[in-house]
Amino acid sequence: MKKCWIGTFLLLFSVSLTAQKKFEANWNSLNTRGIPTWFNDAKFGIFIHWGVYAVPSFAVVAPGGYSEWYWHTLNSGNKANKEFHEKNYGKDFQYQDFEKQFTASLYNPAQWADIFRRSGAKYVVLTSKHHEGYCLWDSKQADASWGRPWNAVTGTPKRDLLGDLTNEVRKAGLKMGFYYSLYEWYNPLWLKDRAKYVDEVMTPQFKDLVTKYKPSVIFSDGEWEMSDTAWKSPALLAWLFNESPVKDEVAVDDRWGNNTRGHNNGATYLTSEYGAGMQPGVIWEESQGIGQSYGYNRMESADDYKKSGELILMLVDIVSRGGNLLLDIGPTADGRIPVIMQQKLLEIGKWLDVNGEAIYETKPCKTPYQWSAGKIPEGDKEAYMSKFKVAELVKPSKEHANIELFFTQKPGVLYCFVPGYRDKVVIRDYNRKAAVEVLGVKKPVKTQVQGKNLLVDLSNLRPGDLGEGPIVIKLKG
Numbered sequence: 001m002k003k004c005w006i007g008t009f010l011l012l013f014s015v016s017l018t019a020q021k022k023f024e025a026n027w028n029s030l031n032t033r034g035i036p037t038w039f040n041d042a043k044f045g046i047f048i049h050w051g052v053y054a055v056p057s058f059a060v061v062a063p064g065g066y067s068e069w070y071w072h073t074l075n076s077g078n079k080a081n082k083e084f085h086e087k088n089y090g091k092d093f094q095y096q097d098f099e100k101q102f103t104a105s106l107y108n109p110a111q112w113a114d115i116f117r118r119s120g121a122k123y124v125v126l127t128s129k130h131h132e133g134y135c136l137w138d139s140k141q142a143d144a145s146w147g148r149p150w151n152a153v154t155g156t157p158k159r160d161l162l163g164d165l166t167n168e169v170r171k172a173g174l175k176m177g178f179y180y181s182l183y184e185w186y187n188p189l190w191l192k193d194r195a196k197y198v199d200e201v202m203t204p205q206f207k208d209l210v211t212k213y214k215p216s217v218i219f220s221d222g223e224w225e226m227s228d229t230a231w232k233s234p235a236l237l238a239w240l241f242n243e244s245p246v247k248d249e250v251a252v253d254d255r256w257g258n259n260t261r262g263h264n265n266g267a268t269y270l271t272s273e274y275g276a277g278m279q280p281g282v283i284w285e286e287s288q289g290i291g292q293s294y295g296y297n298r299m300e301s302a303d304d305y306k307k308s309g310e311l312i313l314m315l316v317d318i319v320s321r322g323g324n325l326l327l328d329i330g331p332t333a334d335g336r337i338p339v340i341m342q343q344k345l346l347e348i349g350k351w352l353d354v355n356g357e358a359i360y361e362t363k364p365c366k367t368p369y370q371w372s373a374g375k376i377p378e379g380d381k382e383a384y385m386s387k388f389k390v391a392e393l394v395k396p397s398k399e400h401a402n403i404e405l406f407f408t409q410k411p412g413v414l415y416c417f418v419p420g421y422r423d424k425v426v427i428r429d430y431n432r433k434a435a436v437e438v439l440g441v442k443k444p445v446k447t448q449v450q451g452k453n454l455l456v457d458l459s460n461l462r463p464g465d466l467g468e469g470p471i472v473i474k475l476k477g
Contacts, residue, residue, distance in 0.1 A: 002429060008027075011453060014197070015314050020116060025429070029440075030237050030238055030267050033265075034266055034267075034274050035251055035252075035266075035268070035269055036227060036248070036249055036250070036251050038175070038219070039251035039269065039283070039324070040248070040269075040283050040322070040324065041122075041361040042122035042175070042317075042324065042360070043122065043201050043319050043324050043325070043346075043359050043360055043361075043362075044064055044119075044120060044122060044123075044125050044315060044324065044325050044327070044352075044359070045121055045122065045123040045124065045125060045177075045217075045286065045324060045325070045326045046119065046121045046123075046124045046125070046284075046326070046328075046332065046345070047125050047179070047219075047289075047294070047325060047326045047327060047328035047329070048118050048124065048125065048126045048328070048329055048330075049068050049127050049179075049289075049295040049296075049329075050126065050127055050136065050161075050295075050326060050330070051068065051102075051129075051130045051132055051134050051136070051295070051330045051368065052095070052098050052099050052102050052132055052134050053067055053068045053069075053070045053098075053130070053132060054069065054102065054330065054331060054332055054333040055098040055099075055102055055198075055294050055297050055333045056070050056084075056085070056088075056089075056098060057070075057099045057295065057296045057297055057298045057332070057333070058070060058081065058106070058297065058298060058299060058331075059073070059081075059289075059292075059293050059295075059297050059299065060081075060299070060300075060303055061292055061293075061297065061299050061300055061465055062292065063274065063292060064292075065293055065297070066293050066294055066295065067075075067293050067295040067296060067297040068127075068130055068131075068295035068330075069130075069131075069137075069332070070095070070295075071088070071095040071132055071185065071186070072131065072185050073186075074095065075186075077119060088370050092129060094420075095132075096148070096285060097133070099150075099155055099156055100118050100156055100184045101148075101156075101440060102134075102152075102155070102156055102157065102332055102333050103156055103157060103333065103334055103335075104123055104152070104157040104161055104333075104334065104335040104405075105334045105335065106332075106334045106336050107157075107161065107164075107331075107333045107334070107335025107336075108158070109161075109164045109165040109167070109168040109169075110168045110171075110334070110336060111176070112165060112168065112169075112170045112331075113165070113168035113171065113172040114172065115337060115342050115345055115346070115389065116169065116172065116174060116175065116345070117172040117173065117174060117346035118345070118346055118349045118426060119346060119348050119349040119352075120349040120351075120352030120353070121174065121327075121345075122174060122175060122360070123174055123175035123176070123177060123217060124144045124165075124169045124174055124175070124176055124177065125177040125179055125215060125217050125219050125326060126162060126165060126166075126177075126178055126179065127179040127181075128178040128179060128180050129179075129180055129181055129184075129205075130179070130181050131181045131183065131184060131185050131221075131222050132184065132185065132186075132189050133145075133150060133181075133184035133185070133187050134147065134150055134151065134152075134155075135150065135151035135205075135461045136151070136152045136160075136161040136162040137151065137152065137153065137160055137163055137212070137213070137456065138151055138152075138153035138154065138159070139151045139205055139208065139209075141200070141208070142201075142203045142205070142206055143275075145187055145188065145189045145197070145200070145201045146187065146188065147188065153359070158300045158320060160214065162178070163212075166213050166461075175216035175217065175423075176213075176215060176216060176217075177215045177216050177217025177218065177219065177251075178209060178215045178217070178219070178253060179219040179220075179221060180206060180209065180218060180219070180220055180253065181220075181221050181222035181415070182202055182221070182222045182223050182231055182255075183197075183202075183222040183223075183225050183226075184197075184201075185364060187201065189201055191365075193264070194225075194226065194230070195230075197271070198230070198231060198232055198352065199232075199458065202231075203232065203236060206236060207236075207239070207244075208245050210240065210245070210246060210250075211244065211245060214245050214246050214421040215246060215250060216249050216250060216251065217251050217252075218240070218250060218251075218252045218253065219253050219255075219326075220252070220253055220255045220256055220457065221270075222254050222255075223255045223256055223257050223258060223260065223261065224258045224261075224464065225258070226257060226258060226395050226456055227257045227258055227259050227363050228256050228259060228260050229258025229397040230255070230257070231256060231257050233256035233257055233260070237252065237267070239292065240252070241267075243297075243299040243427045250270070250336075251269060252267070252268050252446045253268055253269055253270075253285070254262075254268040254269065254362070255271065255273055256268070261296075263475040264282045269282075269283040269284055269286065269324075270282055270283070270284040270285070271284065271285055272284065272285075272286075272287075273286070273287045273288065274288050275317045275387065276317070276318075276390070276450060277318050277321060277323045278321065278323065279321060280321050280322040280364040280366075280368060281322070281370050282322075283322070283323075284322070284324070284347055284463060285324040285325070285326050285330060286318050286323055286324070286325055286326070287325075287326040287327075288314070288325075288326075288327065288331065289303050289312070289327075289328040289329070290306055290327065290328070290340075290341055290344050291305045291306070292304060292341060293330065294328045294330060295330045295384075296330030296331060296332055296338065297330065305340060305344065305474060306344075306467065306468075308343075308344050308347035309391075309468060309469055310389075310391045311327065311344060311348055311388075312347075312348055312468075312470065313353050313390050313391055313402060313419060313469070314391075315327075315348070315359070316359075316406050316417050316470055317390040317406060319362065319408060320368040320369070320406040320407055320408055320417070321358050321364055321368045321382040322362060322363070322364035322368075327348075329341045329345070329346075335427060347377055347468065348365055350468075351467060351468065352469065352470040354439055354440035354467060354472075355439050355440065355469070355470075355472045357415075357439070357474075358408055358415035358417070358439065358472045358474070361410065362408035362409060362410055362415065363408070363409055363410070364407075364408065364409075365407040365408065365409050367407065368406060368407055369403045369404075369406060369407070370403070370404045370405035370407070370427070370428060371401040371402070371403060371404065372396070372402050372403075372404050373398055373401065374397075374398065374401035374402075375399075375400050375401060376401050377393065377401070378401065387427075389410075390403070394419035394420070403419065404418075404419075405419075405425070406415060406419075406470070407428065411477050412476060412477070413474060413475065414430070414434075414474075415472055415473070415474055415475075416456075416472070416473040416474075417470040417471070417472055417473065418470060418471040418472075418473065419472060420470075421461075421466065422458070423456060423457070423458050423459040424456070424457055424458065424459065425455070425456040425458060425473065426450075426453050426454070426455055426456075427456065428452065429442065429453065429456045430450050430452075430453065430454045430475070431449045431450075431451070431453060431454060432449075432477070433477060434454075434475040434476055434477035435475070435476045435477050436456060436473065436474070436475055436476075437473075437474050437476075438458070438461070438471060438472065438473055438474070438475055439473075440466070440467060440470040440472075441461060441465050441466070442463060443445070443460060445457065445458065445460075445473075454475075456473055458471070
């Protein structure tokens with residue numbers, strides 16, 4: 001029995017290893033250029049989840065309570081969604097009928113783009129199509145496969161929502177990208193013949209999107225139902241990287257089949273969501289909403305939104321480990337970015353106006369943090385430190401060490417982020433001569449070498465000298 005078990009294990013291990021080698025061979029052959037440099041230099045992007053789900057805009061407020069999943073959650077028998085739907089719309093009201101209320105009547109893409117520019121973001125990623133299948137541009141594949149107007153141009157808005165925003169974002173000097181869901185929950189062709197759906201809907205629709213609007217980023221999703229082979233992803237990406245009009249610029253994520261997410265193959269950047277991202281060594285991006293949902297959720301209150309300081313700290317933490325932050329907003333069905341979301345973005349931008357040089361185009365240090373004395377928390381290897389919030393990790397704790405400093409670097413320059421003001425900052429294992437300044441402060445800063453450490457004296461600074469958010473000490477030399 002034992003020999004049989006060992007033999008089975010070795011066989012399964014061999015099959016797994018063979019599959020991994022095949023995966024690596026397929027994907028590594030796709031792209032020898034690597035991921036375009038601009039992407040990891042940008043550090044901060046804006047995610048936008050906008051579609052028909054913005055009409056009901058409902059989800060139970062909890063981790064994983066995504067309002068953009070309203071249709072699927074309703075069909076899965078979720079009690080809270082069912083009660084909300086029947087009370088407000090009636091038992092016989094179909095999700096597709098929400099499209100009539102998706103008007104985008106107050107949509108002002110120039111105002112959106114201005115907010116994004118002022119936030120300090122360098123790129124924008126809009127949901128061209130979520131799992132509901134509704135397209136924000138004129139997609140003939142959407143209408144044909146659904147047998148009804150199921151895009152923003154032929155549907156109620158009567159407007160190319162995606163194209164209009166793309167133009168304004170580029171005018172504002174930012175890169176424009178698109179989220180694209182490979183699968184659609186209830187597309188009639190997907191439910192009947194998946195292979196035919198891939199050939200007749202997904203592939204030509206994706207190529208149409210790329211050819212018409214030339215995105216700088218593709219955030220693929222909805223890949224988990226099939227392998228990359230079934231999705232024909234290698235062929236599609238070979239076209240994207242070698243023949244498409246964006247072959248030299250486009251950055252692409254890792255979601256192209258149920259065997260691709262999390263694989264560092266050199267062709268795609270890794271993604272995490274509502275976690276804490278990954279350790280240095282790979283190109284990755286963490287996405288989160290300002291609240292608990294990506295799509296707009298009317299059930300969220302002000303207390304459910306992250307404070308601006310927490311968002312800035314999250315950006316600093318992610319960048320210190322070599323990642324990008326893709327921060328999501330959810331517009332309303334009539335096309336407004338909720339004012340509270342605008343306010344958060346503008347406050348991030350105000351901090352970046354002063355401290356952006358310590359964020360953009362930086363590299364992670366070998367050690368991204370300086371911890372206090374005590375036990376350093378252990379994170380989950382699959383989702384680095386995901387069970388901890390960085391806003392909690394910077395606070396002194398009896399249970400574990402806290403983060404005293406974050407670090408980023410450029411050639412000849414070290415940036416030290418101090419989470420909160422203290423009059424004296426000790427930078428350990430740094431005792432060389434350097435020019436020291438606090439970004440945004442004109443007053444001179446006193447320093448003193450103490451053994452292996454550098455003491456930075458901030459006692460001459462006053463509250464009016466410092467803005468909101470982490471203080472950045474710049475060491476040059």
